[in-house]
Amino acid sequence: MNKSELIEQIAKRSGLTLVSSRNALDALLSTVSEALASGDRVQLVGFGTFKVTERKEREGRNPQTGAVINIPATKTPSFSAGAELKKSVNK
Template sequence: MNKTELIERIAEEAGVTAGEAQEHFGAFERVVTEALKGGDEVQITGFGKFSVKERKAREGRNPQTGEKMKIAASKVPSFSAGNALKQAI
């Protein structure tokens, strides 16, 4: 399911227009993104938790040349499914 299909399904479930569902989904994305950028976690009980994980600097290889290269430390978004979601699947 892609984003457009997800928004259409949300609109059907909530009984709103696709435009309204898209506005609400966009707001959800912005709020979660800002929280993660600010160092916060977003926990939705039963559904899951959005957080940021630190990746350490490491050594890798250039796939085209095979030569060693350093990969800088970075932050990556992470999602952990909650128990209710796990059990539903």
Template sequence: MTKKELVDAIAKEADLTQADADKALGAVVSAISGALAKGDKVAVPGFGTFEVRERSARSGRNPQTGETIQIAASKAPAFKPATQLKSAVSGK
């Protein structure tokens, strides 16, 4: 599903104009991104939880040269789906 298709679905489901649905989607994405940037969790009941996970430093290997390299620690966004979402996707 593309952003346009998602905006169309939001507009139809919530009885909004295309412009209002686009603004609403942008506001949701912005709010989730901002919360994750601050290190907060975002829980949407029935959908899932967005959070930031820490990746520790580790050694890796350059596939072209075989040389061992050090990979720095980092933070990455993660999503854990709710049970209701898992059930909806699996058809149960």
């Protein structure tokens, strides 16, 4: 399902217009993104938790040359599925 299809489903299930559904989805996504960027976690009980995890600096290898390279530390978003989501997927 892509974003347009998701917006159509939101509109159908909520009774909102397509424009209102798009605005609601965009507001949700930007709110989650801003929360993660500020270091917060977003927990939607039953659905799951969005959070930022940190990867430490590490050594890697260039696959073409075999040379050792330094891979810098990074932050990455992660998602842990909640119990309700896991149940619905495993029906």
